[in-house]
Amino acid sequence: MKTSVISGGAGGLGRALSKALQARGWRVILLDLDISDLEQTETQYAIACDLTRPEDLRAAVAQTLEKSESIDMAVYNAGITQIGSFSDSDEASHRKVFEINYFAAVAMARDFLPALRNSKGTHLAISSVAGFTPLYHRTAYAASKHALEGFFKSLRSEEKPYGVQVHIAAPSFVATNIGNDQRQPDGTARPGSASDGVDYMTPEAAAAEILSGLDRHRPMIPVGRIARAAWWVNRLSPALYQRLMERRIEGS
Numbered sequence: 001m002k003t004s005v006i007s008g009g010a011g012g013l014g015r016a017l018s019k020a021l022q023a024r025g026w027r028v029i030l031l032d033l034d035i036s037d038l039e040q041t042e043t044q045y046a047i048a049c050d051l052t053r054p055e056d057l058r059a060a061v062a063q064t065l066e067k068s069e070s071i072d073m074a075v076y077n078a079g080i081t082q083i084g085s086f087s088d089s090d091e092a093s094h095r096k097v098f099e100i101n102y103f104a105a106v107a108m109a110r111d112f113l114p115a116l117r118n119s120k121g122t123h124l125a126i127s128s129v130a131g132f133t134p135l136y137h138r139t140a141y142a143a144s145k146h147a148l149e150g151f152f153k154s155l156r157s158e159e160k161p162y163g164v165q166v167h168i169a170a171p172s173f174v175a176t177n178i179g180n181d182q183r184q185p186d187g188t189a190r191p192g193s194a195s196d197g198v199d200y201m202t203p204e205a206a207a208a209e210i211l212s213g214l215d216r217h218r219p220m221i222p223v224g225r226i227a228r229a230a231w232w233v234n235r236l237s238p239a240l241y242q243r244l245m246e247r248r249i250e251g252s
Contacts, residue, residue: 008078051104093186101144120163172226
């Protein structure tokens with residue numbers, strides 16, 4: 001039985017990926033801050049972990065390796081957004097977004113590197129349309145996702161000699177927390193909770209597209225109609241994409 005470890009496992013997309021992988025015969029280990037309402041079963045095991053604390057991550061990695069003889073896929077799904085203008089934000093909140101969206105994923109990738117080399121497994125980074133395009137009122141979020149993509153695209157070349165695959169999935173707006181914004185005073189919020197998104201898709205639909213992209217060995221997986229359109233328009237004309245984005249997001 002193959003095993004996948006998923007950070008941000010208690011979120012909507014983490015749960016959807018877990019369910020879809022289990023349906024394919026995988027065992028899934030979920031990492032998140034609050035795992036109180038996650039089922040513990042023969043094929044799903046949850047570990048409480050603050051990925052920004054090195055001691056928490058080391059303990060979670062040790063428990064993960066104890067639960068499974070091999071790790072076949074690591075999914076870097078944990079993240080937060082920050083909504084608001086750069087002029088109204090501060091350095092501490094910008095660093096907070098990077099600690100969770102970028103540095104925690106890098107630390108997790110480092111800790112699971114030997115296990116994934118041993119299994120010739122897969123790194124799967126969950127990025128965003130904001131990882132390859134600009135996004136209004138999301139300067140820190142977009143920057144962190146651009147950094148995430150740059151890291152994993154570069155890691156792909158380094159791990160190729162070990163038979164390890166590196167994939168990046170970039171969803172558009174996934175409706176995981178609509179109506180449950182709970183935005184903090186610094187503008188940070190749970191992903192999928194913003195009300196200014198366009199053409200939201202369900203976590204289940206996003207998970208299905210991500211796994212389909214993996215099946216087809218696609219290194220970059222734009223997820224959803226908006227993501228696919230954004231990918232091509234931005235490649236053809238970044239200036240046109242920026243104008244369209246401003247018209248849709250800024251005007252919403």
